Amino acid sequence: MTGDITLLGYGVSAIGPAIAVGLIFAAYINGVARQPEAQGKLQPIAILGFALAEALAIFGLVLFFIAFFV
Amino acid sequence: MTGDITLLGYGVSAIGPAIAVGLIFAAYINGVARQPEAQGKLQPIAILGFALAEALAIFGLVLFFIAFFV
Amino acid sequence: MTGDITLLGYGVSAIGPAIAVGLIFAAYINGVARQPEAQGKLQPIAILGFALAEALAIFGLVLFFIAFFV
Numbered sequence: 001m002t003g004d005i006t007l008l009g010y011g012v013s014a015i016g017p018a019i020a021v022g023l024i025f026a027a028y029i030n031g032v033a034r035q036p037e038a039q040g041k042l043q044p045i046a047i048l049g050f051a052l053a054e055a056l057a058i059f060g061l062v063l064f065f066i067a068f069f070v
Numbered sequence: 071m072t073g074d075i076t077l078l079g080y081g082v083s084a085i086g087p088a089i090a091v092g093l094i095f096a097a098y099i100n101g102v103a104r105q106p107e108a109q110g111k112l113q114p115i116a117i118l119g120f121a122l123a124e125a126l127a128i129f130g131l132v133l134f135f136i137a138f139f140v
Numbered sequence: 141m142t143g144d145i146t147l148l149g150y151g152v153s154a155i156g157p158a159i160a161v162g163l164i165f166a167a168y169i170n171g172v173a174r175q176p177e178a179q180g181k182l183q184p185i186a187i188l189g190f191a192l193a194e195a196l197a198i199f200g201l202v203l204f205f206i207a208f209f210v
Contacts (some may be wrong), residue, residue, distance in 0.1 A: 001071050001145055003207075004137040007079025007130070014126040015086040021126075022090025025119030026097035032115060033101030033108050050122060057126050064133060071141045074207040077149025077200070084196040085156040091196075092160025095189030096167035102185060103171025103178050120192060127196050134203060 006067050013060030020053035076138050083130030090123035146207050153200030160193035 028046040032039045098116040102109045168186040172179045 001073060001075060003074035003076035004079075005075055007076055007133055007137045008082060009079075010133055011079040011082030011084075011130055014083040014130060018086025018090045018123050018126045019093075021119060021123040022086075022093035025090075025115065025123075026093040028119070029094065029097040029101050029112055029115050032111055033097075033105055036105075036108055036111055039111065054122065054126075057129075061129055061133075068137065071143060071145055073144035073146035075145055075149075077146055077203055077207045078152060079149075080203055081149040081152030081154075081200055084153040084200060088156025088160045088193050088196045089163075090160075091189060091193040092156075092163035095160075095185065095192075096163040098189070099164065099167040099171050099182055099185050102181055103167075103175055106175075106178055106181055109181065124192070124196075127199075131199055131203075138207065 004068070006064060009067070010057075010060045010064040013063075014057045017053045017055075017057040021050055024049040024053065074138070076134060079137065080130045080134040083133075084127045087123045087125075087127035091120055094119040094123065144208075146204060149207065150197075150200045150204040153203075154197045157193045157195075157197040161190055164189040164193065 024046055028042055031042045094116050098112055101112045164186055168182055171182045
């Protein structure tokens with residue numbers, strides 16, 4: 001068996017944030033579809049939630065480079 | 071046991087983004103089905119959410135090539 | 141323990157896209173069931189979402205051949 005197991009760590013760390021982005025944007029789309037005039041209020045909330053969830057995958061990305069090259 | 075374990079990292083990193091794309095497009099389809107005139111407002115949100123979620127899988131794809139060939 | 145671990149990478153990468161296709165087509169069916177005249181607007185959205193989600197599994201298929209034969 002060859003290959004590098006390090007990438008598996010990043011892969012697992014990306015599962016949750018991606019599902020979170022999907023849930024957040026699905027709720028955002030549902031909200032705008034129901035009340036189009038609420039888009040101005042919903043957009044910053046969706047972007048904030050996206051950033052907070054995505055941060056965990058970015059941590060995994062940075063840690064991959066640390067674990068792979070250091 | 072033979073084979074290369076690196077691909078498992080990409081495979082796991084693709085689970086979440088794919089589910090996110092499914093959630094986002096399901097919400098988009100539901101929104102258009104309920105209010106067909108809202109498609110113009112929903113489409114950029116769906117594309118934005120798709121791109122942000124898919125980015126995590128593209129990271130995994132790039133990291134696979136880094137881990138496999140470097 | 142024998143066998144080739146490479147295929148596990150593709151197998152895992154196919155989990156998410158399959159669920160995404162299921163979510164998208166379920167929403168498509170729900171939308172058409174609620175508003176049959178909306179099928180013309182919903183069909184291209186469903187096909188687009190299907191293609192974007194399926195791409196991640198196709199990436200896994202291509203990477204399997206790279207990891208197995210290279």
